[in-house]
Amino acid sequence: MKLSVVNLFGKEAVVAILGPGDFLGEGSIVYQSVRMSTATAITPTTLLAIEKDEMVRALHAEHEFSDHFISYMVSRNIRTEEALIDQLFNSSEKRLARALLLLTQYGRRDEPLKWLPKVSQEMLAGMIGTTRTRVSFFMTKFKKLGFIGYEGGLHINPSLLSVILHE
Secondary structure, three states: EEEEEOOOOOEEEEEEEEEOOOOOOOHHHHOOOOOOOOOEEOOEEEEEEEEOHHHHHHHHOOOOHHHHHHHHHHHHHHHHHHHHHHHHHHHHHHHHHHOOOOOOEEEEOOOOOEEEEOOOHHHHHHOOOHHHHHHHHHHHHHHHHOEEEEEOOEEEEEHHHHHOOOO
């Protein structure tokens, strides 16, 4: 799922990409009256809708579930803070490298995904706050350096991490 926001001029920013086991709509638990973002499926998706009263009951009564939910929310908050710091201090090239690695769930699972579902350069641009032209330029550079490939889908080489670590 892609979570995005659109400004008054129609410019879209992708604020999160969610995957299996992730939560969305948690603002309704605390009476968030205005939806802040729009969720769009970018791959075939199955969702489980949990009514607010049932979610609150489960958080109080099901300790394993509430531990999982709290852990997820803290992790998502950390990723949001990291994304803000990334936006404020890093170049668009480093932000793109980080976004591609995060899409593979690098650091969130023992074995990162080897390839990604179809992700447009426009969506990547919205994720990192730059233009599609800049994304295209860096994707071409990453391909030439062997960090990514396009055989049967977008393949990410974990060595792309060197782009983020290199000053």
